[in-house]
Amino acid sequence: xxxxxxxxxxxxxxxxGIYGLAAFxxxxxxxxxxxxNLAHGDFLMLGSLxxxxxxxxxxxxxxxxxxxxxxxxxxxxxxxxxxLLKPIADKPPHQLLVASILVxxxxxxxxxxxxxxxxxxxVTGISYTLPPMEVAGVVISSTRLLVLLFIFALAxxxxxxxxxxFVGKSIRAIVQGREGAKVVGIPxxxxxxxxxxxxxxxxxxxxxxxVTLFTVTPVMGIPLTIKYLCVVxxxxxxxxxxxxxxxxxxxxxxxxxxxxxxxxxxxTIAFVLLILILIVRPEGLFGAKK
Amino acid sequence: MEKRFLAFCLTVALVIGFPFSAMAGPDAIHIGAxxxxxxxxxxxxxxxxxxxxxxxxxxxxxxxxxxxEYGKKLPVKFTIYDDKSDQATAKKYYERLATVDKxxxxxxxxxxxxxxxxxTAGENHHIPFIAVCAxxxxxxxxxxxxxxxxxxxxxxxxxxxxxMIKTEGKAKSVAxxxxxxxxxxxxxxxxxxxxxxxxxxVLSSDIVPANTRxxxxxxxxxxxESPDIVYVSSNIPFAINFMKQAKEMxxxxxxxxCIHHSGIFKDALGSAAExxxxxxxxxxxxxxGDTQLINDVLKxxxxxxxxxxxxxxxxxxxxxxxxxxxxxGTLDKGKVVQSLKNLKMETVLGExxxxxxxxxxxxxxxxxxxxxxxxxxxxxxxxxxxxTYPRPPWE
Numbered sequence: 001x002x003x004x005x006x007x008x009x010x011x012x013x014x015x016x017g018i019y020g021l022a023a024f025x026x027x028x029x030x031x032x033x034x035x036x037n038l039a040h041g042d043f044l045m046l047g048s049l050x051x052x053x054x055x056x057x058x059x060x061x062x063x064x065x066x067x068x069x070x071x072x073x074x075x076x077x078x079x080x081x082x083x084l085l086k087p088i089a090d091k092p093p094h095q096l097l098v099a100s101i102l103v104x105x106x107x108x109x110x111x112x113x114x115x116x117x118x119x120x121x122x123v124t125g126i127s128y129t130l131p132p133m134e135v136a137g138v139v140i141s142s143t144r145l146l147v148l149l150f151i152f153a154l155a156x157x158x159x160x161x162x163x164x165x166f167v168g169k170s171i172r173a174i175v176q177g178r179e180g181a182k183v184v185g186i187p188x189x190x191x192x193x194x195x196x197x198x199x200x201x202x203x204x205x206x207x208x209x210x211v212t213l214f215t216v217t218p219v220m221g222i223p224l225t226i227k228y229l230c231v232v233x234x235x236x237x238x239x240x241x242x243x244x245x246x247x248x249x250x251x252x253x254x255x256x257x258x259x260x261x262x263x264x265x266x267x268t269i270a271f272v273l274l275i276l277i278l279i280v281r282p283e284g285l286f287g288a289k290k
Numbered sequence: 291m292e293k294r295f296l297a298f299c300l301t302v303a304l305v306i307g308f309p310f311s312a313m314a315g316p317d318a319i320h321i322g323a324x325x326x327x328x329x330x331x332x333x334x335x336x337x338x339x340x341x342x343x344x345x346x347x348x349x350x351x352x353x354x355x356x357x358x359e360y361g362k363k364l365p366v367k368f369t370i371y372d373d374k375s376d377q378a379t380a381k382k383y384y385e386r387l388a389t390v391d392k393x394x395x396x397x398x399x400x401x402x403x404x405x406x407x408x409x410t411a412g413e414n415h416h417i418p419f420i421a422v423c424a425x426x427x428x429x430x431x432x433x434x435x436x437x438x439x440x441x442x443x444x445x446x447x448x449x450x451x452x453x454m455i456k457t458e459g460k461a462k463s464v465a466x467x468x469x470x471x472x473x474x475x476x477x478x479x480x481x482x483x484x485x486x487x488x489x490x491x492v493l494s495s496d497i498v499p500a501n502t503r504x505x506x507x508x509x510x511x512x513x514x515e516s517p518d519i520v521y522v523s524s525n526i527p528f529a530i531n532f533m534k535q536a537k538e539m540x541x542x543x544x545x546x547x548c549i550h551h552s553g554i555f556k557d558a559l560g561s562a563a564e565x566x567x568x569x570x571x572x573x574x575x576x577x578x579g580d581t582q583l584i585n586d587v588l589k590x591x592x593x594x595x596x597x598x599x600x601x602x603x604x605x606x607x608x609x610x611x612x613x614x615x616x617x618x619g620t621l622d623k624g625k626v627v628q629s630l631k632n633l634k635m636e637t638v639l640g641e642x643x644x645x646x647x648x649x650x651x652x653x654x655x656x657x658x659x660x661x662x663x664x665x666x667x668x669x670x671x672x673x674x675x676x677x678t679y680p681r682p683p684w685e
Binding site for chain 2: 004007008012116117123124126127128129132134139141143144214215217219223254255256262263266267
């Protein structure tokens with residue numbers, strides 16, 4: 001393998017880590033609540049801006065900010081769920097899905113407009129970089145590597161949380177059958193609110209990393225959500241491991257496509273992969289067959 | 291008898307009053323414009339409504355603009371809408387300015403795509419339209435009679451930079467990274483030819499979708515090609531993302547040229563922005579005649595030039611607008627547009643005149659970020675600093 005190919009592979013994996021981290025929360029929300037949250041990218045954007053504020057005004061390191069934004073957005077997530085999603089939560093699954101798309105799309109547009117109006121800097125970026133590492137001629141971005149490690153740690157922590165704790169087991173029970181969970185006394189509404197707030201906090205945490213790597217604008221939410229939705233479908237709906245691997249696969253595919261076929265083809269590959277996976281394995285790479 | 295007397299009085303009043311009322315004329319000169327207060331261009335011109343109203347205040351403090359036909363100075367009044375950086379919205383508002391607000395003149399929106407859409411309102415309703423920051427040749431190839439532009443065509447946007455490179459004779463090769471939108475593409479097309487004229491070898495030209503955020507494949511390729519100059523023809527967010535990753539991946543050409551490298555670029559990149567060259571219409575300390583008006587307008591509007599490098603071009607547009615009305619001596623739109631077309635004047639950014647198709651003569655100067663300060667580096671008679679080439683590599 002040539003050094004260029006290895007460089008591209010490493011770059012693609014690191015890019016995939018960012019996709020995986022951002023798609024993680026979306027996967028949980030969709031898997032647990034059957035809610036397609038189109039405002040997910042906007043929560044990521046808000047997390048980025050909060051992290052930017054913490055860095056610029058209080059000098060807080062963006063990686064520390066990635067932890068600090070979690071409780072703030074969990075509170076926000078509970079409020080969002082109770083206000084906008086709880087009223088539609090008892091609808092039959094297919095109606096819930098459509099209703100959630102409409103509700104979260106409206107929320108997304110609202111968040112974008114409000115942010116664009118009040119946030120004075122329409123393009124935001126942090127001048128924060130870590131020195132890159134070089135291994136056998138291959139340059140590795142330390143920031144992206146940290147993101148990758150963070151997503152793996154987070155995936156492991158979430159798996160443990162879902163398997164070992166009562167709340168985690170409750171979340172899994174709701175995924176398996178809402179009515180059954182209700183019968184055994186699981187407080188559906190509270191657990192759902194918690195699951196949604198976890199998804200929202202993960203998006204905000206991803207945003208803290210995102211702003212160290214890319215520019216952030218108030219209107220970037222919906223395109224990001226669509227891309228991360230591809231990652232979630234690719235990996236398998238509701239599968240945490242799936243969203244990580246879905247992200248990695250997409251990252252590598254985009255990087256190799258851009259290099260060998262031209263940059264203009266890179267955005268297309270996400271949809272090509274999506275169509276392929278829907279034909280070959282509709283439940284996604286790690287999704288459970290229903 | 292009484293009726294006859296009343297009729298007489300009415301006739302006298304009409305005969306005497308009519309010319310006076312005609313001479314009294316309009317209460318103000320109504321200028322229409324849109325500003326991208328929201329959307330992706332707001333990073334570049336967001337607060338420019340303040341720029342326009344501040345200039346109007348300064349002019350109105352002097353009594354306004356002299357209009358000979360009415361024998362007096364008329365105040366300037368702006369009607370400004372937010373075009374949301376969107377073509378359709380800009381077009382809608384310029385139609386409104388023409389048909390509902392009935393403005394006397396229009397100042398164009400920011401950017402070529404918006405101007406391309408908006409300028410049809412001026413043409414259809416026969417209202418003089420001054421494009422400000424729009425230099426795509428497409429705009430001026432439609433045979434519009436009511437349109438002039440302040441700045442030179444996009445393909446010539448960086449011609450002074452290439453002149454400098456040719457004069458110095460140090461750089462031998464260049465690689466282009468181009469954002470696939472109208473203005474960066476226009477600049478790239480001209481620059482590619484100018485680079486060849488400057489005897490540089492063009493190693494590659496990558497035209498990349500506008501929303502690209504990951505540049506790993508392109509940077510990997512550029513490392514292999516090792517060009518002397520990496521020339522990024524793009525808007526600011528694209529350039530920031532590219533430069534961040536170039537530093538992360540230690541891409542070390544002798545020079546980076548990012549056509550737009552204003553304050554947001556510098557703030558977001560920090561030390562990675564050092565020694566990057568871009569284009570500026572004006573920087574503080576430039577030897578370019580009397581530029582007091584720039585300082586006055588920017589100060590009143592509370593806008594900083596490094597943060598908003600297009601602001602001086604707007605000040606030049608205000609001067610052009612004022613001079614065209616003064617020369618025409620009327621607000622008759624046909625005469626004003628003729629006055630614009632025949633105009634040849636010294637502005638804060640040098641001589642302004644218009645080609646037959648309408649594009650202007652004002653152009654940018656290459657400027658390099660040195661110690662966090664923008665220095666114009668060419669030509670020597672206006673420069674505020676010296677060109678640092680090659681740039682110190684990132685360790």
